[in-house]
Amino acid sequence: MAGKPKLHYTKGRGKMESIRWLLAAAGVEFEEEFIETKEDLEKLRNDGVLLFQQVPMVEIDGMKMVQTRAILSYIAAKYNLYGKDLKERAWIDMYVEGTTDLMGMIMYLPFQPADTKEKNLALIIERATTRYFPVYEKALKEHGHDYLVGNKLSWADIHLLEAILMTEECKPDILSAFPLLQAFKGRISNIPTIKKFLQPGSQRKPPTNEQFVAVVRKIFNI
Amino acid sequence: MSGKPKLHYTNSQGRMESIRWLLAAAGVEFEECFLETKDDMTKLREDGSLLFQQVPMVEIDGMKMVQTRAILSYIAAKYNLYGKDLKERALIDMYVEALLDLNELLMTHLIQPADKKEQHFATIVDKATNRYFPVFEKALKDHGQDFLVGNKFSKADVQLLEILLMAEEYKSDILAQFPLLQSFKARISNIPTIKKFLQPGSPRKPPLQEKDVPKLMKIFY
Numbered sequence: 050m051a052g053k054p055k056l057h058y059t060k061g062r063g064k065m066e067s068i069r070w071l072l073a074a075a076g077v078e079f080e081e082e083f084i085e086t087k088e089d090l091e092k093l094r095n096d097g098v099l100l101f102q103q104v105p106m107v108e109i110d111g112m113k114m115v116q117t118r119a120i121l122s123y124i125a126a127k128y129n130l131y132g133k134d135l136k137e138r139a140w141i142d143m144y145v146e147g148t149t150d151l152m153g154m155i156m157y158l159p160f161q162p163a164d165t166k167e168k169n170l171a172l173i174i175e176r177a178t179t180r181y182f183p184v185y186e187k188a189l190k191e192h193g194h195d196y197l198v199g200n201k202l203s204w205a206d207i208h209l210l211e212a213i214l215m216t217e218e219c220k221p222d223i224l225s226a227f228p229l230l231q232a233f234k235g236r237i238s239n240i241p242t243i244k245k246f247l248q249p250g251s252q253r254k255p256p257t258n259e260q261f262v263a264v265v266r267k268i269f270n271i
Numbered sequence: 272m273s274g275k276p277k278l279h280y281t282n283s284q285g286r287m288e289s290i291r292w293l294l295a296a297a298g299v300e301f302e303e304c305f306l307e308t309k310d311d312m313t314k315l316r317e318d319g320s321l322l323f324q325q326v327p328m329v330e331i332d333g334m335k336m337v338q339t340r341a342i343l344s345y346i347a348a349k350y351n352l353y354g355k356d357l358k359e360r361a362l363i364d365m366y367v368e369a370l371l372d373l374n375e376l377l378m379t380h381l382i383q384p385a386d387k388k389e390q391h392f393a394t395i396v397d398k399a400t401n402r403y404f405p406v407f408e409k410a411l412k413d414h415g416q417d418f419l420v421g422n423k424f425s426k427a428d429v430q431l432l433e434i435l436l437m438a439e440e441y442k443s444d445i446l447a448q449f450p451l452l453q454s455f456k457a458r459i460s461n462i463p464t465i466k467k468f469l470q471p472g473s474p475r476k477p478p479l480q481e482k483d484v485p486k487l488m489k490i491f492y
Contacts (some may be wrong), residue, residue, distance in 0.1 A: 101369045101402055112361060118340065119364035126357055135348050139334060142341035147323050180324055 054079040055108040057093060059268060061261055062254045063156060064117045065105045067149075067211060069253065071121055073246035074207045075128035081252065087268050121145075125204040137199045144185070144197055144205040148212040151181045155215050159257045160271075170219060177216045182227050185209055189229040195236060202240070210237045218256055276301040277330040279315060281487055284476045285378065286339045287327045289371070289433060291475065293343055295468035296429045297350035303474060309490050343367070347426040359421045366407070366419060366427040370434045373403050377437050381479050382488075396445065399438050404449050407431055411451040417458060424462070432459045440478050 058065035125131040280287035282305040347353040
């Protein structure tokens with residue numbers, strides 16, 4: 050008997066947010082147990098439930114899964130969001146790694162020294178508009194389908210939407226040169242499970258502010 | 272008709288080495304095209320061959336694949352080194368992701384600023400011996416089998432061997448407290464395809480030396 054997946058992380062986005070997105074998009078209800086203090090993390094470690102002493106950790110199907118990509122791949126495969134064959138899977142993986150790199154830059158931004166923030170933000174915007182978004186815009190243009198891979202909703206679409214919204218938080222008009230991504234954003238946001246996740250009251254987490262940075266630093270000793 | 276996979280990278284371990292290991296372990300012959308100068312990199316970019324303007328890039332089965340993990344996953348699945356079902360795959364992924372994290376630490380050691388090197392080295396040894404190796408030692412102890420997952424050779428075993436050997440290059444007695452990892456190392460090294468890869472003259476690349484760092488920095492930055 051499988052209960053709902055249970056997510057162990059802080060109340061912030063961090064590395065868990067993509068997992069929340071994917072579960073929500075797949076229509077899977079999940080529970081969350083929040084790490085609020087250093088002691089909460091120590092307890093998890095002492096209980097022996099964190100394979101490499103790190104979070105994210107997701108209790109799912111009798112496993113205590115760790116490592117963000119491993120968890121995401123498992124969920125994608127389980128809920129048929131990973132393409133129909135090896136080659137589609139390869140494309141989904143490539144696209145997701147690109148959006149992972151982009152979102153990783155944004156995730157670390159609040160933790161960078163104050164005097165580097167402006168430069169790092171400029172780099173994010175440059176990368177988004179010259180390295181990453183053109184790739185997805187071109188993919189959509191070339192096949193003319195609604196979804197990135199195989200004419201079917203996949204993990205790549207969900208991850209791209211998450212990246213688009215996160216990048217728009219850095220610069221609201223960042224999609225101005227990408228008409229197909231704008232249409233993609235509207236379309237994917239309207240998928241019922243995703244629409245629900247985008248509404249207030251869902252388990253989607255807000256952007257990390259300065260106060261939360263201090264909390265995170267304490268918990269993880271960074 | 273597909274020819275041999277063709278690897279595009281610098282003539283160094285870096286992020287391509289895990290891919291070389293996996294192809295070799297699977298018994299797949301491959302060709303390599305080395306980036307020697309920034310111009311080589313620029314040319315690849317301008318040719319439109321690099322999806323995100325980055326290497327590694329591997330030409331395989333009609334695709335120009337990029338992103339190390341995507342490439343490793345494709346090769347593992349194609350050559351049956353990815354477990355028999357979703358759950359075995361999940362465990363392999365967890366192990367490999369952790370090993371890639373350790374690889375990241377090992378790989379970035381030489382480019383640390385001089386005043387941070389000693390501490391970085393200490394971190395490598397600490398993480399390897401307290402966070403990562405105990406997990407694999409325990410896994411082997413708990414099931415008593417020859418391979419990490421599903422009693423069958425997989426990508427996880429290849430990645431672990433690669434990392435064990437790399438770690439020993441940093442500290443030759445780093446496996447002192449891990450008898451099962453020592454025997455794992457010997458056992459997996461003896462698998463014919465891997466034994467061949469470990470011999471001189473194979474595509475395996477040597478550890479990075481300080482003197483080679485400036486050349487690499489010029490190509491990538």
